[in-house]
Structures are given as structure tokens and as C-alpha cells.
Ligand SMILES: NC(=O)C1=CN([C@@H]2O[C@H](COP(=O)(O)OP(=O)(O)OC[C@H]3O[C@@H](n4cnc5c(N)ncnc54)[C@H](OP(=O)(O)O)[C@@H]3O)[C@@H](O)[C@H]2O)C=CC1
């Protein structure tokens with residue numbers, strides 16, 4: 400009997416150890432838990448923002464959904480909560496309605512409202528944005544400013560208004576949805592590409608400055624995603640472009656990109672590039688062989704202009 404027990408005990412303990420090790424590895428792979436964290440998502444009314452709302456809600460986060468249109472946000476809140484009656488520990492998202500292109504004071508007021516939802520913010524996802532179609536010769540400077548207000552000044556005003564609370568708590572995570580166009584500039588998108596390049600620079604500075612306060616910063620740079628971005632893009636005079644571009648229609652599914660955002664938050668990634676091989680190569684060529692990149696872009700500009708002229 401003693402001999403049998405002597406063989407079984409180390410076996411059971413060894414097995415238990417293996418199970419614990421496996422669990423630990425699984426947890427490390429999954430990264431930080433999202434359950435109960437307060438997650439703010441701008442531009443939650445459509446596209447990628449809406450999908451982020453779905454995946455973070457499913458991960459049991461406490462959501463604050465931001466947008467300009469109350470009715471559209473209410474739709475998403477209704478959709479999210481409709482499926483919740485059977486599930487436990489799901490939170491009804493809070494809504495904060497404001498326009499990111501408004502003054503910094505108005506955005507700061509919205510930040511106060513955001514903080515009043517749960518008392519603090521764990522994760523801010525700066526997702527809202529607008530794109531541009533138009534050549535530089537024709538595009539009004541007011542359009543350049545408007546795109547910059549929505550894509551750059553609005554998000555940084557919101558971030559700066561929420562940062563002091565994160566700094567006090569020595570905890571927080573700021574995510575920004577930039578674009579591959581924050582790394583390379585392609586023709587007829589000057590306002591958009593400029594706003595995304597500015598975004599990349601600002602959030603890189605922020606990451607360095609916030610490290611000592613234990614605040615994480617993630618810049619996500621996706622390639623094309625199948626959303627309404629091109630439909631909602633503004634043209635040279637500020638009117639809506641209103642076309643679903645083929646590149647957008649063939650883009651990645653927003654729900655897959657939202658999963659990547661969730662993963663980046665869990666793993667506290669600093670940078671995430673979500674693009675295919677060609678755009679990724681373009682990013683490297685822009686740095687390593689700029690002359691070649693400029694040639695390719697000039698030829699692209701010529702071709703696009705020619706097809707518009709015809
Ligand atoms: N789709 C793509 O190919 C890619 C998109 N991205 C980025 O992803 C992000 C999300 O865009 P996507 O989902 O694709 O596009 P959508 O047009 O579907 O969504 C944009 C969101 O931003 C909101 N928004 C726009 N302007 C403002 C404003 N002034 N104030 C507040 N909210 C505003 C919109 O709200 P409302 O409903 O009120 O209009 C909407 O919810 C953007 O930052 C975009 O640059 C990056 C790479 C590729």
C-alpha cells in the first residue's frame with residue numbers, strides 16, 4: 400500500500416503542477432483582464448467603434464460610448480443589452496454625446512461627463528475619425544482644419560482632459576486608432592494623412608512621457624477596413640464624398656480589427672500595424688528608400704488624376 404501511495408502522490412502533485420503551469424501560461428497569453436474595466440470608445444456609433452463596443456462589452460467591460468448622434472448610440476446600447484438577460488455581470492453602457500471638432504472647452508466638459516459615469520477611466524479608445532478626398536490645389540484650408548479638428552485636436556483635447564485622473568491613479572491606457580496613413584502619405588488624402596501623422600507623433604511623445612505614471616499608450620495603424628469611412632469622407636469643399644471605395648469595400652472586417660484592438664489592450668502593446676504585405680512593405684520603403692516611394696506615389700497621383708480627367 401505504502402509503495403503504491405509513494406508512486407501516486409508525486410504523480411498527482413506533478414499533474415497538478417502541470418495544470419497550474421498550463422493555466423498560468425494561458426493567462427499570460429490572454430494578457431490583462433478586461434472584466435469590470437471602464438472603457439471609453441469614441442465614434443461608437445458605426446464601423447470599427449461599434450465593433451469595439453461589441454467586443455469590449457462581450458469581455459464584460461463597463462463601457463462609455465461616445466458619438467454625435469444620440470439615437471444611433473441608443474441603438475447600439477439596446478443591441479448590447481438585449482442579449483444580456485441570460486448573462487451575468489454585464490453592464491449597461493453609458494452614453495456621452497459630443498462633437499470632437501468642437502472647442503477644447505466643450506470636449507473637456509464631455510470628459511467630465513465621461514468621468515462622472517464610473518468615477519474613473521481605465522481605457523480610452525480614441526477611434527472616431529473622418530477621411531478626405533481631394534487634391535491640395537483645390538482643397539479649402541477650412542477643410543484641412545476641420546479634418547485636423549476631428550482627427551487630431553479633438554482626440555488630444557479629450558486625452559489631455561482625462562489624463563490627470565489617470566496620473567492620479569497611476570493607472571490607465573490610451574489607445575488611438577491611427578492608420579497606415581499615419582506612416583505613409585498617399586495622394587489626394589492630404590488632410591487625412593497629415594492628421595494621422597500628427598496623431599502618431601503626439602501619441603509617441605505621450606507614451607514616453609506617461610511611462611513613469613504607469614499609463615500605457617497604444618497606436619493602432621490599420622489598413623483598409625470595410626466601414627463607412629470613404630462614404631463619410633469630405634471632399635475639397637467640405638461636402639460628403641459619398642462613395643464606397645473599392646479599397647474600403649474589400650477591406651478587413653471591422654469585427655476582426657476590433658478583436659485586434661482588444662488583444663492590444665490586453666497585451667498592452669505599444670504599436671500595432673494591421674496591414675497586408677504591400678502596405679507594410681511601403682512603410683519600410685518610405686524609410687529605407689524614400690526616393691523609390693516618392694516615385695511610386697507620384698505615378699499613383701498621375702494615374703488617379705488622369706482617370707478623373709477622363
Ligand atoms: N475604414 C478604414 O479603412 C480605416 C479606418 N481607420 C480609422 O478607424 C477609425 C474609425 O473609422 P471607421 O469606423 O472606419 O469609419 P466610420 O465612418 O464608420 O466611423 C467613424 C466614426 O467617427 C465618428 N465621428 C466622425 N466625426 C466625428 C466628430 N466630429 N465628433 C465625434 N465623432 C465623430 C462617427 O460618428 P457619427 O456617427 O456621429 O458620424 C463614427 O462613429 C477612424 O479613426 C479611421 O481613421 C484607420 C484605417 C483604415
Ligand SMILES: CCCCCCCCCCCCCCCC(=O)OCC(=O)COP(=O)(O)O
Nearest residue numbers: 530578579580621622623629677678681684695
Ligand atoms: C518595387 C517596390 C515598390 C514598393 C512600393 C509599394 C507602394 C505600395 C503602395 C501601397 C499603398 C497602400 C495604401 C494603404 C492605405 C490604407 O490602407 O489606408 C487606410 C486608411 O486609413 C483608409 O482611409 P481612406 O480614406 O484612404 O480610405
